[in-house]
Amino acid sequence: MQLIDGKAIAAQIKKEIAEEVTIIKANGGKTPHLVAVLVGHDGGSETYVSNKVRTCEEVGFKSTLIRYESDVTEEEILACVEKLNKDADVDGFIVQLPLPKHISEEKVIEAIDYRKDVDGFHPINVGRMSIGLPCFVSATPAGIVELLKRYNIPTQGKNCVVLGRSNIVGKPIAGLMMQKGYPGDATVTVCHSRTPNIKEICLEADIIIAAMGVPEFLKGDMVKEGVTVIDVGTTRVPSTETKSGFKLKGDVAFDEVVAKAGFITPVPGGVGPMTIISLMRNTLLAGKKEIYK
């Protein structure tokens, strides 16, 4: 069994990005600039956004945090998006989800200029990814693909089972795993809450990507020997063991599955650190105008 060390890979990529930024700056190029828009004071969102801002600093990006209280109107957010769309100094920006209920996430996402949509949530980026055109791939699927690559895990002709059909993980990672090339060329099965025989299906899988959001869903008796397991779950459960009062639980019963797995990601320290790094890479691509002019 080999542990897929997302933290180490993320650190490695962070170093690669920082080196590239140093060169860009040395050559008088523009420092990539990421703006994060944060509405309200949700604990998870606060943590994610502060990690993103901190990572920007670590790789040498410029970053700006724009905060709104949770009673901000949809109009104000849309006006902010419009301003960021037009600001030539801003290479990419994200509006941290979830938003308060009185603001339409769909409207906000569609208002973002797709050329600055480093989260890859705009329908144009989603569509271009599906078709196989250059685009901003959303952070979690991009991070998963990168882990498979860095560990040289074979995917061609492999039986890949995706658990979950969410717009931000399940559907896009299914699309990426079936694309032509590497990592891709896998036979992909997408299971979800309506699938009656998930255990049977998982037992046939060479690669399982678990993204249902159900803690410890994937048990030891649901996988075959040598399987590669990517755990995307990050459910916060109360815990007396940690200072924060909670800990992250993956979708995989790690202690059971690890005995059979060929490769497996831990939670935390697997997919999580890759997600932020994928956002950094998208910001770098945006800064270099490599995907869109």
Place this chain on the structure above:
Amino acid sequence: MQLIDGKAIAAQIKKEIAEEVTIIKANGGKTPHLVAVLVGHDGGSETYVSNKVRTCEEVGFKSTLIRYESDVTEEEILACVEKLNKDADVDGFIVQLPLPKHISEEKVIEAIDYRKDVDGFHPINVGRMSIGLPCFVSATPAGIVELLKRYNIPTQGKNCVVLGRSNIVGKPIAGLMMQKGYPGDATVTVCHSRTPNIKEICLEADIIIAAMGVPEFLKGDMVKEGVTVIDVGTTRVPSTETKSGFKLKGDVAFDEVVAKAGFITPVPGGVGPMTIISLMRNTLLAGKKEIYK
């Protein structure tokens, strides 16, 4: 075994659309207007486009055919697209594919205003479909879904195998079959040229959607009793039996598979007629501004 009669369903929907157009006109509404752009004289394209124009007439739409010789420049086509984008009388338009090699299909598709993209090929429509937002769904997948609906074929929790991962059929129909709701909620597996064990996978399938473009690929010994088979294949093979000198072959060895199938589409007369009808429905939706304002 029940034959899925695409021709009859298409005729029924044609009648429904024609009735709606009659009402729209009686109420002084705008007659839906579809424009088809045809480049060169490819036999298949000529047939498709003339069928589309004829069907427009039959349902009471206005239709316009714009023809270019195959030496037309990319700039001329893009200028034509731009003009159609701006023409308020045009509700929807299509540029018939394939285009000559010196013209980028990608550029042309992306130049089309997505609100008039009744073929559903623009990345915005592809992305919105993937996310589950209202959009123009491309004609073949939309036609397949409509057939399943009209025959009340259960899909929830069913094992649906899609053969082929093309941008215009395989990927979008996989996305539709896994969406929440009906027809959807299926467990979807996408197989393709890199899948080593297609036979095994097909033997487990409740629904098979064959879209590989390989004539008679799906044999009788690859399916289980009671399977629903949707044949998207339309390969033209030379034939001495027909006036045209060719006939259409599906991806399914019909004579073998029919003995085991619960439901099956013939070729021709299955998915084919539904494709044109889906384009008509998209044009009607465009005319009524039901999806985009």
